Amino acid sequence: MEIKKGIAVSPGISIAKSLIIDSEDYRIPRRSIKPSQRMIEIQRVRNAFKTAIDELTEVQAGPENLEQGKIRDIFAVHLRFLRDRSLRKKITDLIHSESVTAEYAVSATLREIAQHFSKVKDTYISERATDIYDIERRLLKKLLGHKREDLEHINHEVVVVARELSPTQTAGFNKNFVKGIATDAGGRTSHTAIVARSLGIPAVVALEDFTESISAGDTIIIDGNRGIAIANPDAETIKQYQAYSQEFTQLEHKLVAIKEKPAVTRDGVKITMLGNIEFPGEAELVLEKGGEGIGLYRTEFLYLNRPNEPTEEEHYQAYAQTIRVFKHRPVIIRTLDLGADKYTQSKRFAPEPNPFLGLRSIRFCLQNLVMFKTQLHAIIRASVLGEIKIMFPLITNLQELMQAKMILRDVMEDLDEESVKYNRNIKIGIMIETPSAALTASTLARGVDFFSIGTNDLTQYTLAVDRGNELVSTLYSSADPAVLRLIRMVIQDAYKAQIDLSVCGEMASEPQYIMLLLGMGVRTISLATPMIPEIKQIVRSVTIEDCNNIARKILAMNSERQISTFLNDATRKILPEAF
Amino acid sequence: MRAGEITLETTVCELEVSIKNADGLHMRPAMQFVDIANQYPCDIVVSNNETRVDGKSIMQMSMLAATYGTKLKIRAKGMDAQKAVQALRELVEEKHFDEPTPEERKKNQY
The missing domain is CATH 3.20.20.60 (Phosphoenolpyruvate-binding domains)
Known part of the structure; x- marks a missing residue:
């Protein structure tokens, strides 16, 4: 059992098996699979290569965006790599011999090649490592993209575990089956958190290295009220959380009466x-x-x-x-x-x-x-x-x-x-979500019928804090006097101009x-x-x-x-x- | 190669070339190389002192990381082996991948 404390961003409690989504933006952790799954992973690699080849062929065919010969050459090189049988074999061999996920096999193989280039003394050649990283990214995008599509057709309950989720990904979740969300990164006001909340899926973010320790299919508890994620809970803990979950549903019912x-x-x-x-x-x-x-x-x-x-x-x-x-x-x-x-x-x-x-x-x-x-x-x-x-x-x-x-x-x-x-x-x-708009609200008010204050961006831009960056997210607060003074100014200007707010x-x-x-x-x-x-x-x-x-x-x-x-x-x- | 084995399929042809363009066998030249190699049905193996690689694989060819002046042995086996080796030699030594040699580059600088 592993208990991890993060930030609660969407209320509710869920208990389900994990579904892990790795990200092409981060190092792919080594994840093992059952030997019986190897053929599935190998097929995923083949599909990813195929889609990537189709995509690049299409890019190559489009003449107007790519007048520059250099860019065309780069894509041509990538295409040769994707068509290279020996590269594909190296990847599928790794899945076969070590029983690892397609993502890991692609990443590990291409990174090994990239490192080989980085070691070459000739700088012109060693810089080619970036091409290999590009190809890795492209393939991972395909693999993960397909996986995300599969997630849309999911037919059993899961808790999605990821290093980070984009609002795009979260928005695509089917809330009948995605019962909870746990991410390593993120903050209370990140877009993913907002989407999770609007979908009503319990979510905990900022769990640091939670994804590293999870395997596909582990049981996960998400406590979106207290900001806790638990991997492989014991029977006692599961029982306790089932009780919490019931209590929470009752509170929800109470609020329904107020409707x-x-x-x-x-x-x-x-x-x-x-x-x-x-x-x-x-x-x-x-x-x-x-x-x-x-x-x-x-x-x-x-x-x-x-x-x-x-x-x-x-x-x-x-x-x-x-x-x-x-x-x-x-x-x-x-x-x-x-x-x-x-x-x-x-x-x-x-x-x-x-x-x-x-x-x-x-x-x-x-x-x-x-x-x-x-x-x-x-x-x-x-x-x-x-x-x-x-x-x-x-x-x-x-x-x-x-x-x-x-x-x-x-x-x-x-x-x-x-x-x-x-x-x-x-x-x-218009949305008033930048300090410049707030400070000139009296002028802007003359050209519109209403203002809507977007407090998230207004806070971010006023305080110069990236709300998704855990290192500075504590500085992000709409209760900051600077933010409140701007909001008051906007409200007053809207009243003076007699427009809705x-x-x-x-x-x-x-x-x-x-x-x-x-x-x-x-x-x-x-x-x-x-x-x-x-x-x-x-x-x-x-x-x-x-x-x-x-x-x-x-x-x-x-x-x-x-x-x-x-x-x-x-x-x-x-x-x-x-x- | 023993006499009597010389049939169309087992023609073997071997040649040593050296890299003439200043930037060496980076990605784009490697691509040109495998594109030509793949036009021929014969097997093509390229080696430097340490490694032997498949001349039709861009991954393997680029990993040779052959810089200016590197000597590479090209060995083709099978149909059109002779033609393949000649075409590749022409690409490496005469066209030098449509890139400047160090001398040409110097000249352009002044």
Whole structure:
């Protein structure tokens, strides 16, 4: 039995067999398999080679992206390696003789070759090792990609164990079978954590070297409430956790009762509670939990897990499916917010050195107009079906907003020409998630119908902290006075300009921030769907007067720690079971 | 090779070449080499002093890491062995993989 403490990011308890997903970004640990499995692994290697060859052949055939002879040569060399029978044999021989996974055999063989090159004295030749690492990566991507696809067709319950999971991978999980998630890396606000929470899959992250010690099929317990992962638990521990699990389900049931009750404070102020969703399928869940609409519909999911960009019709169908659930309640669709992740980076020859400050989100869209217009066309076309609003992410200046709106107008003209009906007065809003947007909120407010404060990125950019980096993640806190002052500024500017305002970041899902947000003047929040009942209970237990007092006190405080402690104490008084 | 065994299938041809281009047998030259070698049905073995490798495998050829001036023995066995060895010699010693020799490179620098 091995017990490991990490960070709890998605509540719930699960007990199931492990399914390990290695990552091409990290060294592949040696994992043994049963001798009877060897033929399966060998076949996986063959398939990976085949897909990689097909892919490279296709890249080679495309003339316009590759005018440069050098790049073409590099791919030609890679192709020769992939077609080299003796390389493939070396790999399959290793699986045969040592009973190891396909991933390990590929990685170990190619690394051995790369090391051979690195040892050559001639620098020109020794640098060729990088080509070999490239080939290794390509093959691992195929192997792991196939495995991820298999995961989508999984038909038994598992706990997914990985060094790190991208939001893409997590988004593809079938929650009927993926019962828990454990990762070595990550933090509370990493995208993977957010996706796990929205899917309602218990998850623990930042488990350091947990993956190293696990074999496929080991029994794993995930305690997403306390942030504990246990490998190969003894009978006693399993029994104990089965009991915890039951208790937790009972608490959930208690919160279900609150669903029908309105989100009104004790002194009668109505708070609008919306849900954040990723997939059209989640819309029902928002209703089930008592949400009154969608405050943040993330559309990245449409682009992930697939080789091509989605068509206009695919966009449209996804939006139509969601809006049909909500009829005349608001659904705020956020335009593509990709970047700083594998999707945009894999489309580049060289990754960006500083992707979070790079070509992401609206910037990516404004440079990929065909793609951007396809999405806008579908959103506008769907606007007749209900109360759809459109939201641009990561706006940092007025210029970007103007550009985005101009493109939107172009798309509307296209629709006019096509004689397609749409809502001409569709509401347009922006995410306020950079300090520059917060500081210029009064200007930006004149060009939009609403603001939505994205507290995660706002915190990250204000405090200059990568929320996914365990080394500095303790510095990441939305309770930091700098972040709170920016939020207050945005709220005040929205009021002055008389535009709608909501908060859609993690802050709105975390019990300790609710009173503060209400006290600062927030009346609409959009949050992780599973958290709606719990947050509603807080709303129903407070008065705006209390909240105002808390906000006043907090905004006079100068240290994050003081603020956090104060907020935790205040919340514990009204919702003891949340802590 | 004993007399009487000389049939079409068992023709053996052997030749020593030396690497003339300045950068040596790196990836792209290795690719050119195996591309030509693979055009012939005969087996092709390439060796330096220490190792013998399959002349049709880019992995093995590139791992020879033959630098400028390295002498390589090319041995072909089977149909078209003669032609194969000649074509490979031409690639290594005359075309030197369409790359400059150290002298040519120096000249270009001045």
